[in-house]
Amino acid sequence: MPTAPDSPRADDASAGFAPTYPLRTERLLLRPIAPADAEAMHAYKSDPDSVRYVPYGPLTLSDIAQRIGSTWSTTRFEKEGDAVCLAVETEDTHTLIGDVVLFWRSERDRAGEIGYIFDPRAGGQGYATEAVEALLALGFDGLGLHRVIARIDERNTASARVVERLGFRQEARFVESEWFKGEWSTLLVYALREDEWRGSTRASRT
Ligand SMILES: CC(C)(COP(=O)(O)OP(=O)(O)OC[C@H]1O[C@@H](n2cnc3c(N)ncnc32)[C@H](O)[C@@H]1OP(=O)(O)O)[C@@H](O)C(=O)NCCC(=O)NCCS
Structure with missing residues (x-):
């Protein structure tokens, strides 16, 4: 998972696109990340196995608190380059189980990345599939994206699924294209267009 870029916020609060939170799915709520989430996030972001294919970590509690106080607190899209990170919690017990991010990569191309x-x-x-589906709805329906990509290390088969x-x-499959955490990474690029999202692929996923 790419890291959220540093993204200066526009002063004009009427600009850009602000989702209405929480985003709801059958079993989950997606909402802005809060300082109180640091400990629950630390449980998985400090785990070497969990962060093996993401470009950070393992993170300390203070790393997480610092990021929550800066790049992970963006709640609206002002301009390309912005990224909105959301906490995912269960609808019934409000347990934080993960987090997701949507990057607005290009305004002209209406391109995003998850x-x-x-x-x-x-x-x-x-749960991950259900949360990412809500994130895609945010990108296609809310932000008006044309295309969303995911970049995945070939060994990360659970993520590809x-x-x-x-x-x-x-x-695309870029063979040993990145020197990543001390070894070569073969990168798979996955993509989904808006018409595919609205078409048969959406109807067939279960
Ligand atoms: C990538 C990651 C989110 C995938 O987690 P996951 O648990 O496999 O994904 P989901 O929560 O969507 O669960 C899907 C699995 O639950 C199963 N499942 C069980 N009950 C289900 C239900 N009620 N509904 C849907 N699926 C269900 C599915 O069959 C599927 O199993 P399979 O992949 O073996 O076929 C997780 O491995 C992770 O966080 N990895 C570390 C971070 C990372 O690598 N991120 C991606 C960077 S590109």
Whole structure:
């Protein structure tokens, strides 16, 4: 998962696009990340296995608190380059189980990118897929994106299955294209266009 860029905020609060929070799914709520989330996020962001394929970490509690106080607190899109990170919690117990991010990569091309990381204790129940589906609705319906990509290390098969379930197509495979955490990474680029999102792929995913 790419890290959120430093993104200066516009003073004009009427500019850009501000989602209405929380975003709701059948079992989940997606909402802005708050300082009180640091400890729950630390449980998985400090875990070397969980952060193996994301470009940071393992993070300390103070790393997380610092990021929550800066780049992870953006709640609206003002301009391309902005990224909105959201906490994902269960609708019934309000337990924080992961976080997701939507990057607005290009205004002209209406292009976005997604990232996600979940607490392994909440794995294998479809929560990540369900949360990313809500993030895609935010991108296509809310921000008006034409195309969303996901960049995934080829070894991260669980992550590839998440986007494949949502209808993404693998468009590229860059062999050992990145020197990442001390070893070569083969990068898969997955993409989903708005018409695909609204079309048959959406109807077929379960
Ligand atoms: C990537 C990651 C989110 C995937 O987690 P996950 O638990 O496999 O994904 P989901 O929560 O969507 O669960 C899907 C699994 O639950 C199963 N499942 C069980 N009950 C389900 C239900 N009610 N609904 C849907 N799926 C269900 C699915 O069959 C699927 O299993 P499978 O992939 O073995 O077929 C997780 O491994 C992670 O956080 N990794 C570390 C961070 C990371 O690498 N991020 C991505 C960087 S590109």
